[in-house]
């Protein structure tokens with residue numbers, strides 16, 4: 001990866017960016033995993049990176065972290081290139097990857113003390129961090145005796161113990177139970193309140209919608225969109241759905257109601273899709289009443305499925321042309 005000169009670089013990168021990615025490309029054996037991606041993560045931002053399996057999220061994050069070298073393009077973290085390995089940046093970053101390494105023969109507390117010592121962090125932070133990730137009662141358990149979810153908590157603790165300004169979390173809730181997920185959300189919200197920057201990869205769209213200030217969606221290595229979740233939902237005009245109990249109105253009549261875009265039958269309901277909920281509700285009320293009618297507003301998941309579904313076909317064609 002080339003390191004742009006300071007003048008060339010500062011012109012193109014916002015001063016408030018914690019991470020700035022410009023035209024980054026990475027191929028494995030001729031297949032592009034990351035394809036010309038540019039984005040900025042602002043300081044203090046909770047930034048979500050979304051995309052289907054194999055979209056290039058981990059590769060892109062590892063390039064931002066300085067763990068992987070891009071083929072071309074450039075990355076700046078707090079204005080500095082993370083590659084070649086930039087030791088000045090290490091204490092400022094916390095990294096949890098999908099394959100985090102552990103000192104498996106140590107206890108939980110010893111492991112985190114070791115990690116803290118590597119960064120010169122205070123040992124008092126060890127107890128506080130273990131409490132924060134829900135491992136407060138597991139200090140003396142050997143790392144290789146932990147469950148998958150507990151290991152994941154320890155990996156997150158290892159990314160947080162030295163109080164980094166910029167935190168990279170790659171699918172941190174993948175092995176967590178529902179309670180563990182919600183607990184982690186609270187920990188992350190607390191970190192954001194302290195002004196930390198969080199770059200977050202997840203397949204849980206509800207999580208991204210609840211936590212992220214902005215999300216970027218990657219499909220087949222390409223950045224399709226970067227936006228605030230609520231704005232994305234509004235802009236992409238995903239439809240609301242009205243669920244009408246079957247037998248109240250037939251499909252043909254429902255489809256003819258003003259504002260109805262599509263009608264289908266699902267799980268004991270007639271599902272009416274619309275961008276004009278009020279209008280359809282009024283029309284429905286007039287002909288069939290509203291008893292038992294449920295309204296589902298669009299979510300980030302609806303938009304995501306729409307975007308990734310539409311882009312997947314184009315991406316497949318592009319990859320075939322590359323091969």
Ligand SMILES: Nc1ncnc2c1ncn2[C@@H]1O[C@H](COP(=O)(O)OP(=O)(O)OP(=O)(O)O)[C@@H](O)[C@H]1O
Pocket residue numbers: 028033051052053054055056057058059060
């Ligand atoms: N070390 C590697 N060598 C060869 N190919 C790789 C390597 N790492 C990733 N790939 C390929 O690059 C593409 C992007 O992978 P990557 O892991 O970055 O995607 P991802 O979006 O993080 O996927 P997931 O959601 O499954 O974790 C995939 O086609 C993957 O098979």
